[in-house]
Amino acid sequence: MISIDVLVAEVSGLNRQDLDLWIAQSWVRPDDDAGDLVFQDIDVARIKLILELRGTMEIDDHAMPVVLSLLDQLYDMRRQVQALGTAITETAPDDVQRALAQRLTQQMRGVLH
Amino acid sequence: MAKLDDPYATLGVPRTATQDEIRKAYRKLARQHHPDLNPGDAVSEAAFKKASAANELLSDAEKRGKFDRGEIDASGQEKATGPSYRDYAQQGAGQRYSRAGAQSGGWNPEDLNDVFGSMFGQGQRRRNMPQRGSDENYTLTCDFLDAINGATPRLTLPDGRSLSVKIPAGTKDGQILRLRGQGAEGLGGGAAGDALITVTIKPHAYFERRGNDIHVTLPVTITEAALGGPVQVPTPQGPVKMKIPAGSDSGTELRLRGRGVPAHGKQDAGNLYAKLSVVIGAPDDALKAFLAEWTPKDPVNPRAAMEDKA
Numbered sequence: 001m002i003s004i005d006v007l008v009a010e011v012s013g014l015n016r017q018d019l020d021l022w023i024a025q026s027w028v029r030p031d032d033d034a035g036d037l038v039f040q041d042i043d044v045a046r047i048k049l050i051l052e053l054r055g056t057m058e059i060d061d062h063a064m065p066v067v068l069s070l071l072d073q074l075y076d077m078r079r080q081v082q083a084l085g086t087a088i089t090e091t092a093p094d095d096v097q098r099a100l101a102q103r104l105t106q107q108m109r110g111v112l113h
Numbered sequence: 114m115a116k117l118d119d120p121y122a123t124l125g126v127p128r129t130a131t132q133d134e135i136r137k138a139y140r141k142l143a144r145q146h147h148p149d150l151n152p153g154d155a156v157s158e159a160a161f162k163k164a165s166a167a168n169e170l171l172s173d174a175e176k177r178g179k180f181d182r183g184e185i186d187a188s189g190q191e192k193a194t195g196p197s198y199r200d201y202a203q204q205g206a207g208q209r210y211s212r213a214g215a216q217s218g219g220w221n222p223e224d225l226n227d228v229f230g231s232m233f234g235q236g237q238r239r240r241n242m243p244q245r246g247s248d249e250n251y252t253l254t255c256d257f258l259d260a261i262n263g264a265t266p267r268l269t270l271p272d273g274r275s276l277s278v279k280i281p282a283g284t285k286d287g288q289i290l291r292l293r294g295q296g297a298e299g300l301g302g303g304a305a306g307d308a309l310i311t312v313t314i315k316p317h318a319y320f321e322r323r324g325n326d327i328h329v330t331l332p333v334t335i336t337e338a339a340l341g342g343p344v345q346v347p348t349p350q351g352p353v354k355m356k357i358p359a360g361s362d363s364g365t366e367l368r369l370r371g372r373g374v375p376a377h378g379k380q381d382a383g384n385l386y387a388k389l390s391v392v393i394g395a396p397d398d399a400l401k402a403f404l405a406e407w408t409p410k411d412p413v414n415p416r417a418a419m420e421d422k423a
Contacts, residue, residue: 029209029210029215041196041201041206042202042206042210043209045197045198045200045202046201046202046210048198049197049198052143052149056139056140056143057140057143057147071150071202073212074152075152075199075202075210076213078152078153078202079203079205
């Protein structure tokens with residue numbers, strides 16, 4: 001949890017104006033602590049990612065929301081799949097889990113052939 | 114020691130490449146292999162690390178010169194990086210940037226349909242088989258007394274259908290009522306789903322429910338408290354007469370057996386507890402004159418317990 005001033009000082013290549021714009025467009029969503037913006041670790045990582053997307057990968061401000069939206073959907077999906085896996089591990093009997101794993105790997109082979 | 118990869122080969126550029134060619138080659142690889150864009154793909158992650166290391170070395174004219182002259186090798190260029198976005202995004206913290214909102218639980222019934230309908234490979238075969246309609250969730254705010262005594266309000270659903278909902282006596286706040294067959298229609302001749310109605314109960318001005326008992330604070334006059342006598346007590350089923358014993362005081366709790374939540378299911382009727390609260394109001398001249406003259410036979414200090422503790 002860090003403040004916007006510490007953040008701008010710590011992350012190289014980040015300027016305050018850009019960051020304000022990203023927050024205004026909800027690309028980055030810090031917490032509001034009585035009027036002061038507070039950034040969690042994931043916010044900092046996301047800011048670094050946006051910098052990389054913009055710098056190295058030359059994704060411009062028009063394409064950025066599309067990329068972020070697709071990424072957010074991807075990670076939603078991955079969290080869900082993880083939760084599903086955990087739920088199966090915790091609730092399904094061993095033989096069901098084995099059958100499931102077998103079935104899924106068979107399908108995977110089907111796709112490859 | 115493992116043979117180090119040639120950074121030129123990694124980026125796929127000749128040793129004579131310009132800085133611009135190197136940058137372009139790295140960008141192409143980064144777009145393809147960035148681990149935050151390919152979470153869980155170890156091959157991409159390794160390729161990205163290699164490309165980053167190669168770029169780190171070759172994009173810096175000074176380092177590139179040293180490497181070309183053989184003064185340094187390709188090792189040690191791979192920077193130790195901190196946790197990246199994917200490390201947070203695929204954990205619980207990632208919910209912050211969920212498309213469904215940070216507060217959402219992450220799953221809804223459609224998701225489960227998607228997963229169990231297609232991922233488990235049954236999607237095609239099941240398509241024409243009868244499929245039960247999904248349950249639909251509603252909330253209903255209900256008056257306190259209706260929940261205690263039961264009621265059958267008529268509701269209009271968002272799709273215009275109107276139906277009677279039986280709220281059974283003794284319904285609790287947050288209880289879910291299931292209306293069979295009132296959810297979404299089934300597919301291929303399957304049964305309709307259920308409507309699930311979560312009941313929220315409005316608080317009552319005087320009554321408070323605890324389990325199956327009802328508690329009420331009953332204001333009484335100083336005369337009623339001191340001398341006793343019949344008073345009218347409100348109950349969820351209407352007012353009843355009750356006799357107050359002489360010498361009652363504020364805080365005295367009287368029980369009316371069976372006047373709480375009515376018997377429902379396997380539960381017996383609860384009781385009503387009336388806690389007396391003596392209300393003096395503005396004393397008239399006669400009472401003032403009496404109290405001024407009055408010397409109690411056994412004076413009591415009602416604050417004695419408090420003062421002992423202080």
